[in-house]
Amino acid sequence: MEILALILGLVGFGIAIVLYSKIKAEPVGNAVMEEISVAIHDGAMAFLNREYRMLAVFIAVVFILILIGMDYQTAMAFLGGAACSMVCGFIGMKAATRANVRTSEAARTGGQAKALMVSYNGGAVMGLSVASLGLVGVGLAYYFFGGDPGTARYINGFAMGASSIALFARVGGGIYTKAADVGADLVGKVEAGIPEDDPRNPGVIADNVGDCVGDTAGMGADIFESYVGSIIATIAIASAASPTLLAKLGSGENIQSASMILPLVLAMFGLVFSVCGIFSMKILKDKDPAEALRYTTFIAAGLFLVAAFLIIIAMGINTGVFLAIVAGTLAGIVIGLITEYYTASSPIRRIAVASKTGPATNIIHGLAVGLESTAGPVLVICVAILVADYCAGLYGIGIAAVGMLATVGVTMTVDAYGPVADNAGGISEMASLGPEVREITDGLDAIGNTTAAMGKGFAIGSAALTALALFSAYATTVGLDSINLINPLTVVGLLIGGVLPFFIGALTMTSVGRAAGKMVEEIRRQFREIPGLLEGKEGVKPEPEKCIDISAKAALKEMILPGMVAVISPVLVGFVLGKEALGGMLAGALLTGVLLALMMANGGGAWDNAKKFIEKGELAGEKKGTEAHKAAVVGDTVGDPFKDTSGPAMNILVKLMSVISLVIAPLL
């Protein structure tokens, strides 16, 4: 079966490559467009290369440590996980930075349907890479180690490799993109009063590079990690399952091997149906773009659920396991809908109205919305946990996460479509493509904002379930029957774990604030020192490479500390305070990490959309440029690092700590 997974994975990856070459064959448009797109592409790839060079050092060190402290199998798996994640990031970025300008050109010459198709395919390269390389990697690891519950633990190294890369990529990318975005907006929009993505603004190219670096590569690494992590955690739970748990899953004598392979089988079918979903865009592209995007995911999810039911019956596994999958999938959808509510409905009106009394009330209400928005998703996760546990014990929690993530090929496509559309909008503006083109790309971009918000909700929900599955796998592996909260050591672990997301949040917010401050000064300097720039004199150009350099340097420098804290702290707590304290730590980090992630993602999204709400003139008496709008811009700027730097880092932090604990479990 794992051979089949490998083959399917390779086929999926092949499709991704074909899609990429199809995108490259599309026309790039006029010389200005090409120049801009080359600048974005080169900036993004240059950053990725520098980042990967730094990560190579980190990987080598950890590889050696695992080799010395544990075994070569885990070390190899770690290397494989890291490599797969990096390849996904590389290919996804290539595709995104090629598809952006071609989307603009398609909007100019072919209309909306064509533009949608190009940008969607740009996202699909990332989506398919994540799904298929995940399958290849886990399939390969399973081929070597999975047959025997005794060696299955080596597979955990793969998840650890993927997670480590994810954290650095997410934090680095997040700092890069928001330093550029905040800096460019503060001087451009607020001080100079020029529009977003105006070619006179020296920070605009860096901002667009940042969209690719942060939203495409960062998000891809995040989802890759969840996908791989959920499969591996479920395998680990099954491989260490007690007879009681196994009896809950089915009565056949090969129930353990069946439940070990099931997550991989589900992932295989998920990939096949993702491809179906992606290709259905060919038919759907003439519909309303928002609906078309939604339908592609619905087609994949619907087919997947039917197949999952049949597979489970065919493998002689109890239908309770199927119900756990349904619970996971439904939880993902409901969390997405709650996210949509908080970033689109009455909450953003509340923030917009509060902007009338200035930035302070805007911020107070935005923070309140963020805090409030945690309640619904957490309750949904609680229900999913209760149902999954009732139906299939701890295994149910793992398989629920797998169910949520199985059709990642298409959900990730929709996520990765967002930054491509965003970039296309920026390029249209910078290349002065005229209002009709701008209208199409703006429309696609706006849809991208909604899908991004929902995608974030989905990412958090799946991260929570994945982390919980990893936590369960840790507890089973380390041989604890109880992680007892009455034991003060566990409470100490809980407190330390709980404070880490706050601390990492502080570090990343500070990094963005500091780098954005530098960016502001650089852009102010250029407006001041380059004569004719701000006035838009013919032939006068800004120096975007200086801004790109500020973002890149800040990102690379500032990603180190949060990354190291996340990697080292579980090891430290595990060896100093023991395995029960480490269990408490994982629970604490899971709790506050998920809460902060939700608060920051939803609060940030709400601020962003409250600003857009005013810009669209939907708040009586207010429009772009009024005091209320200025207040809303302040909120949006604060929300930027919330939703795109610190918030997303939380997901990965929580998963990374769990997976490291799982890997070191045999040593404790």
Added chain:
Amino acid sequence: MEILALILGLVGFGIAIVLYSKIKAEPVGNAVMEEISVAIHDGAMAFLNREYRMLAVFIAVVFILILIGMDYQTAMAFLGGAACSMVCGFIGMKAATRANVRTSEAARTGGQAKALMVSYNGGAVMGLSVASLGLVGVGLAYYFFGGDPGTARYINGFAMGASSIALFARVGGGIYTKAADVGADLVGKVEAGIPEDDPRNPGVIADNVGDCVGDTAGMGADIFESYVGSIIATIAIASAASPTLLAKLGSGENIQSASMILPLVLAMFGLVFSVCGIFSMKILKDKDPAEALRYTTFIAAGLFLVAAFLIIIAMGINTGVFLAIVAGTLAGIVIGLITEYYTASSPIRRIAVASKTGPATNIIHGLAVGLESTAGPVLVICVAILVADYCAGLYGIGIAAVGMLATVGVTMTVDAYGPVADNAGGISEMASLGPEVREITDGLDAIGNTTAAMGKGFAIGSAALTALALFSAYATTVGLDSINLINPLTVVGLLIGGVLPFFIGALTMTSVGRAAGKMVEEIRRQFREIPGLLEGKEGVKPEPEKCIDISAKAALKEMILPGMVAVISPVLVGFVLGKEALGGMLAGALLTGVLLALMMANGGGAWDNAKKFIEKGELAGEKKGTEAHKAAVVGDTVGDPFKDTSGPAMNILVKLMSVISLVIAPLL
């Protein structure tokens, strides 16, 4: 022994009354001052009356519910706890609203030492009321129920009564004060450009009433609850202690009764030394006021520690228990110092510098400082837990909290001094008392800000230890050997508990935002519609009672929902999901409650002081009125509900949920 506690408590309360009458005998100054002070006094007392009338209904309902569901003893104890807390609030407020104007007058006629004395005594009435009524109440409850480990659980009702009042008082007071403060500042300082506490501003009286209502009554109820809760939790732990735990405490055969009475004995000595500390102000008043305030607490704490050592030896208890007390006391001091760092040192410079690039970067850095500031205190709490547990098991955690809070008479005095000094400053400004007077009252006010920040750190630290002690008491009482985090029900409890502080935070922030919005509109209306008001025309007066009404109505209406959520949720989770899930819930709430409390208190304090830093001209090139200063004012305004409404509510929420769980434990 409990009789002695009762007598000592009554003596302490008598001293508080004597101090109060001494304050009343001081001169009130000229007619303008008297008029302002009467307005503040009447506004504060009117609000307290309305609040207490509403709470009476709540108390009656809960009383009946306890009577039906449990027993009359717990119901009576509940009533007693609620009554004592309300009496403290009433007397403390009376004293504060009498002492404020007399401090101004003392500054005018007697100089700094005299003014310090009056304001300090104003705080001492609250401090002594809290300490002595706590002792009277717990002593009385112990007299009836404490002799026998079987009936000791009735005492828990007293803590529940105190906690319930505390939450409503804190939330109501917090909303009152910040609605007024934010509203008055937004229109007065930001829009109209008139100074703080300017008599033309219609919101100023409401703001000053709010200081008394929120900072005096609210803080008093909070600390009263911690004080009472820590003593009661420790009694509960001792009364249900296992033989292993008792063996850790001492070898005598009456070790259980000795360890049950010890917290009460410590509280008695704490009260005596608090009185010594308070009276030492007579000698210290000519020193630097900041030092004088600090010394009064040091004298009390030093004497207390010596006495505690002797008591423990005399009672045949192991010295490990003393070490736990020392750990608690040291933790309190270190947390206070960390708080001081984050609200006084390089962090506020960072925020001030960030203000140069506008309100958005000010907010980003302020949030980052708040997030970062959680790490130190949490690690200190962890160390205290480890030491206390090592020295004396779970009992050590309870007695550490008692040690921290035993000298509450004097620490609360210093806390309650703050709003008196703040009010005195406001009255001096409104009554145009001239720069020399204003300088004295401003100086006293500034010291009050520092002591307030440290007091908040102390309140959070003691709340964390108290809640943990209550949590341990719950676990022992409910008969659980293990609250197992591997059980998904516990995880669900943890998640629900963890989300509650976020949700309550959202509710209270929204309340302040909404009420402040109404306040802004009312003040704008008065400036617009009352001719000559803004210009300061002779004889033209604002209509402060309308602003007072907005604050009062908002506070009374908006305190209901958070209060009910806090009261009902542990009952619901306990009965629906069971006692292990409820244990998880308490742990989750403890974790996120403490983290949010720290983040909000420190972030808010840092924003406030960053603004003052700029106002004092300590940031090169910036001063009052520059763009950077305006940005800093935005940060300060956001920080207001953080540090004075939502943050302080967290402490009480966490304790209240724990104490309710402890009370309903026998039913689960």
